[in-house]
Structures are given as structure tokens and as C-alpha cells.
Amino acid sequence: MTYTYHNPTLIEFGKQKIESISTYIPKNAKVLFVYGGGSIKKNGVYEQVVKALENYEVLEFSGVEPNPTVETMNKAVKIVKEKNINFILAVGGGSVIDGCKYLAAASLYEGDAWDFLDGSAQPTEALPLGVILTLPATGSESNCGSVVSRKTTNEKRFFFSPKVFPMFAVLDPSVMSSLNDRQLANGLVDAFVHTCEQYITYPNESLLHDGYSETILKGLVSLANNWDKRDTYNWQENLMLLANQALNGFIGSGVPQDWATHMIGHELTAFYGLDHGRSLAVVQPQLLRVMFEDKKEKLLQMGQNVFNINDAQKSIEKIEELYHSLGVSTNLSDYGIDDKVVTNVTSALEKHGMTAIGENQNITLDKVEKILNLAIK
Structure with a gap:
């Protein structure tokens, strides 16, 4: 580090x-x-x-x-x-x-x-x-x-x-008492993906960074599991603190970071006005499937330490289930996205010089195409 x-x-x-x-x-x-x-x-x-x-x-x-x-x-x-x-x-x-x-x-x-x-x-x-x-x-x-x-x-x-x-x-x-369910769900998803971008990469030597990321992820899972308590001060207090710590810069210091989900998600928002949190929810699970070989060790670790399961593939399913439990779809078709999405997003990424993204710089445009095709199934 x-x-x-x-x-x-x-x-x-x-x-x-x-x-x-x-x-x-x-x-x-x-x-x-x-x-x-x-x-x-x-x-x-x-x-x-x-x-x-x-x-x-x-x-x-x-x-x-x-x-x-x-x-x-x-x-x-x-x-x-x-x-x-x-x-x-x-x-x-x-x-x-x-x-x-x-x-x-x-x-x-x-x-x-x-x-x-x-x-x-x-x-x-x-x-x-x-x-x-x-x-x-x-x-x-x-x-x-x-x-x-x-x-x-x-x-x-x-x-x-x-x-x-x-x-x-x-x-x-x-001040969160006036927020609606869509805003709260988007916020929780955003914080969850922020943490994953700095955690689901490849193994590192930092016990503190991994442990801290897992604490944030477990906290967010707990809030999702207690969604019926979202109107309480304690629930809102925890979301505010967890979201803050997910992206104050520390958990990504000195460890590999991904951010490809965000780069693809940004283009979805730019073209279609899709909520930021929802753009991440549709991209991330499919990206994890396409890049499974690169990420399987951290997905297994996440399964063991966050979801209490011993299966890397099932970790992806658990992430998707989490978003669905908040009423957030992971299918682009549910947002009325047209079939030009693959061309629009890949062309924009190419224009912006993002033709090889992710922690290993190997999420190329053909992989982005696969990710989006899976997301629009």
C-alpha cells in the first residue's frame, strides 16, 4: 500500500x-x-x-x-x-x-x-x-x-x-423525514455500489480496508433488511453515516478500484435521464457476471463476510436480490430504455477515451456491449 x-x-x-x-x-x-x-x-x-x-x-x-x-x-x-x-x-x-x-x-x-x-x-x-x-x-x-x-x-x-x-x-x-422511498432506495444503492467499486476487485493485503468496506456493506444490507423501519431516526442516521463513509476517500486509499459500473452508468443517465442509483443497479450485477473470473476471489470473500454464504456466484444474486427488495429493478427494459442503448453508450465511452476501464483496464467496449445486452434482457 x-x-x-x-x-x-x-x-x-x-x-x-x-x-x-x-x-x-x-x-x-x-x-x-x-x-x-x-x-x-x-x-x-x-x-x-x-x-x-x-x-x-x-x-x-x-x-x-x-x-x-x-x-x-x-x-x-x-x-x-x-x-x-x-x-x-x-x-x-x-x-x-x-x-x-x-x-x-x-x-x-x-x-x-x-x-x-x-x-x-x-x-x-x-x-x-x-x-x-x-x-x-x-x-x-x-x-x-x-x-x-x-x-x-x-x-x-x-x-x-x-x-x-x-x-x-x-x-x-x-432532515431525511421528507424523503420518499425512491430517494432512500437510490441512496442506499448508491452507497452500496460506491463501496463495491473499491472492494470487489482482486485480493489485497489490507485487513483494515477490506474489513471497513465489509462493515459498510453489512450495515447497508441490514438497512435493506429493515426497510420497514426506514421512517425511524435510527435507520436514517445509519444511512447518512454509511453513505458518507462509503465515499470519503479512505476505503479506496492504497487498494485497487474499479469504477467501470459508474462510467457505464453515467452514460445511461446522460442519454436517458435514468436516476444515478438505478443506472448503477442495472449495470453492476451484469458487469460482475461478465468479469466473474477477475472478481471471483473478492466475490467469494464478500459472500463469506457480508452475506454469510460460501459461493462467489451467489454473491451476485444476493446483490441483485438486495436491489429488488428496495423496489429497484436491475433490468433496463423496465425503464423504457430503447434498443439503441448499446450503440449510444459504447460510442460515448469511445469518444471519452474509456475503451479499457476497470481495475485491470480490461473492460473493453465488447465487454460493455455484453454487459448492456444482459442488462436489457
């Missing part, structure tokens, strides 16, 4: 923590308060944020969509530049947070900030960013990754930069 791990995001976890943001935002800050479709006005979060910011100069920007687009976020960039905003507060789930990471970097960049997404430039500076998490799923509240789409070209791309780590993140599970 060789790695550098640094996570500068301060976490405020628990009830009534939203009021703590005034401790961390400089008193002379001019704040842009960014949120999504307005659900925060129905669950009390908006009022709590407004109260916490009562001594600040604040502007609001709403309407960040699921799978945030540069078209929307560039409108916010314009406001930041015109009004001399010097602090971004993202209030929402992964989409709002990812959009605000782009916003924080784009606001101090002279060119077209899509450069960060196509890899032609790296952020050299960004505005300070704080986060209030309302929907646990992506772990974006305490990592340095951002996934943003461009509607005009049906592209969904990502960038990583230490410049966009949030300064702080408030995780108050009580």
Missing part, C-alpha cells in the same frame, strides 16, 4: 446542527445559498438555514436539477461574478453539492469551466464551500469529486480537485 490521504472537511453530525454553520462561515462573507427544487421549504430546512444566516448578506439560487447541468450552474457563476459572492453554501443532496463544487471552481476561472470536466484544465483555486446534506447517497459532502452533465451534448463527466473539498458538512438525519 502506498497512498496519501487527506480529508479537510469538518463534519457536524446530528440533530439541530444546521445552526452551527455560522461558526464556520466568515462574518464578512457574502453568501450564495444554493438549493434544488424547493423541497427544503417543506421540511423546515430552509427556515433553519435562513435563521443561521440572519447576520449575513445572502443571495439565493434555486433550481439545481438532479444530475446538475453546466447550463444551470453557469447561471449561478454569472451571479457570483456580478455580485462578488465569496462563499457558497450548498443545501441538498449530491446533485446540489456536485453542482456547487463546479460553481466554486468555475467562479474563479476565466475560461469555459467545462474544461474541468473534459480534462483539459484543472482548478487552481475555488471559492470556499460549505454543505448541508439533505439526501444521503453520494458522499459528495466530504470528498473532492464532482459529476456534472452538459445537456446540449448528452454528456455526464466528472472531475476531482482538492480545491473543491467542502470546508464543512452538516449531516442532520432528522
Whole structure:
């Protein structure tokens, strides 16, 4: 193992923590308060944020969509530049947070900030960013990754930069009470796949990383098995914490990582608007089947330590059963996806230079084709 791990995001976890943001935002800050479709006005979060910011100069920007687009976020960039905003507060789930990471970097960049997404430039500076998490799923509240789409070209791309780590993140599970079943299920699936991307690869020597990943996976399995308790604070508290730890950067440090499920899933979302969590659920089981020989040792380990079975193939079935138990289909046909999906996705991956992905760089376009054909059966 060789790695550098640094996570500068301060976490405020628990009830009534939203009021703590005034401790961390400089008193002379001019704040842009960014949120999504307005659900925060129905669950009390908006009022709590407004109260916490009562001594600040604040502007609001709403309407960040699921799978945030540069078209929307560039409108916010314009406001930041015109009004001399010097602090971004993202209030929402992964989409709002990812959009605000782009916003924080784009606001101090002279060119077209899509450069960060196509890899032609790296952020050299960004505005300070704080986060209030309302929907646990992506772990974006305490990592340095951002996934943003461009509607005009049906592209969904990502960038990583230490410049966009949030300064702080408030995780108050009580704000989850207004989330619907689809959002909770997507969040659980997202966290599960995030963990698998850093775990179901090939054997490594790190007892801690494997053990920690297995603890997260077992926790998520337990939540799925207790789906009927999803309205309780304890259930919601655990999902919020597990989703955070699944992608705060630690469990992937110094061990092989896959991420092919995400690369394929991103293209499904870009072309068809499929929920991120559901795009992962349709791809992952079929990818594990196609790449079984590469992954069978870790699938066996997962079976033994997470599902309490001694069968690598059955581990894949158990994963699929888990998603189905949450009402999440693993069949592309159930989402009305057309038969052009194979051509659309493989062509986009080729265009983006992703012709050999996965931990061994051997998930080639012909294998992606097999994966998608299995997923649309």
C-alpha cells in the first residue's frame, strides 16, 4: 500500500446542527445559498438555514436539477461574478453539492469551466464551500469529486480537485423525514455500489480496508433488511453515516478500484435521464457476471463476510436480490430504455477515451456491449 490521504472537511453530525454553520462561515462573507427544487421549504430546512444566516448578506439560487447541468450552474457563476459572492453554501443532496463544487471552481476561472470536466484544465483555486446534506447517497459532502452533465451534448463527466473539498458538512438525519422511498432506495444503492467499486476487485493485503468496506456493506444490507423501519431516526442516521463513509476517500486509499459500473452508468443517465442509483443497479450485477473470473476471489470473500454464504456466484444474486427488495429493478427494459442503448453508450465511452476501464483496464467496449445486452434482457 502506498497512498496519501487527506480529508479537510469538518463534519457536524446530528440533530439541530444546521445552526452551527455560522461558526464556520466568515462574518464578512457574502453568501450564495444554493438549493434544488424547493423541497427544503417543506421540511423546515430552509427556515433553519435562513435563521443561521440572519447576520449575513445572502443571495439565493434555486433550481439545481438532479444530475446538475453546466447550463444551470453557469447561471449561478454569472451571479457570483456580478455580485462578488465569496462563499457558497450548498443545501441538498449530491446533485446540489456536485453542482456547487463546479460553481466554486468555475467562479474563479476565466475560461469555459467545462474544461474541468473534459480534462483539459484543472482548478487552481475555488471559492470556499460549505454543505448541508439533505439526501444521503453520494458522499459528495466530504470528498473532492464532482459529476456534472452538459445537456446540449448528452454528456455526464466528472472531475476531482482538492480545491473543491467542502470546508464543512452538516449531516442532520432528522432532515431525511421528507424523503420518499425512491430517494432512500437510490441512496442506499448508491452507497452500496460506491463501496463495491473499491472492494470487489482482486485480493489485497489490507485487513483494515477490506474489513471497513465489509462493515459498510453489512450495515447497508441490514438497512435493506429493515426497510420497514426506514421512517425511524435510527435507520436514517445509519444511512447518512454509511453513505458518507462509503465515499470519503479512505476505503479506496492504497487498494485497487474499479469504477467501470459508474462510467457505464453515467452514460445511461446522460442519454436517458435514468436516476444515478438505478443506472448503477442495472449495470453492476451484469458487469460482475461478465468479469466473474477477475472478481471471483473478492466475490467469494464478500459472500463469506457480508452475506454469510460460501459461493462467489451467489454473491451476485444476493446483490441483485438486495436491489429488488428496495423496489429497484436491475433490468433496463423496465425503464423504457430503447434498443439503441448499446450503440449510444459504447460510442460515448469511445469518444471519452474509456475503451479499457476497470481495475485491470480490461473492460473493453465488447465487454460493455455484453454487459448492456444482459442488462436489457
